[in-house]
Amino acid sequence: MELLVKxxxxxxxxxxxxTTVESLLGNPDRKYTDEDKNQIWLYNRQKLALTFYEDEAFRLGYVVSSSIATTVSGIPVIGKSAADLIHELPQKQFRAWESEWEEGIQNHFNEDNWLMLVEEFGVIVKVELGAVIERDEFVWAAKL
Incomplete structure (x- = not known):
């Protein structure tokens, strides 16, 4: 699946x-509510977690993927080193990265695109993408 930033x-x-997401992907394998009352849907086959924000009328706002089919700008993500992927991504669109290491996990975050690469043992094991916020408001790609 292609990650489309923003x-x-x-x-x-x-x-x-x-309901729109369910019509596209079917029923999730599991649903749960987090501490902020957001609803998380898990799709095992797709290795996908989707977050619907409670304070935004349960609109899709965050995606986590561990599927080897995940790409960004047409480049495969999972299993590649973050340094290699960052080097291959269009530098104009993916300029600044922040990195932090904690308990064996290296996170690489690109705030402009709200993209997180989660690296373990030198390779990306999952990627997270969120809706961007401008002027304290979410910028939704889908309109209601």
Whole structure:
């Protein structure tokens, strides 16, 4: 699935409501509510976690993928070193990266695109993408 920065993943767009997502992907394998009352849907086959924000009328706002089919700008992500991927990504679009290491996990965050690469043992094991915020408001790719 192609990660589309500021938009979503595959056919999913940030701002979609749950019924629209369900019509595209089917029933999730598991649903749960986090401490902020957001709803998280897990799709095992796709290795995908989707977060619907409670304070945004349960619109899709965050995606986590561990699928080897995940790409960014057409470049495969999972299993590649973060340094190699960052070098291959278009530098104009992916300029600044912040990195932090904690308990064996190296996170690489690109705030402009709200993209996080999670690296363990020298390779990316998952990628996280969130809807961007401008002027304290989410920028939704899908309109209601």
């Amino acid at each position: 938009k979503g993943i595959g056919d999913l767009r940030f701002g979609m409501i749950r």
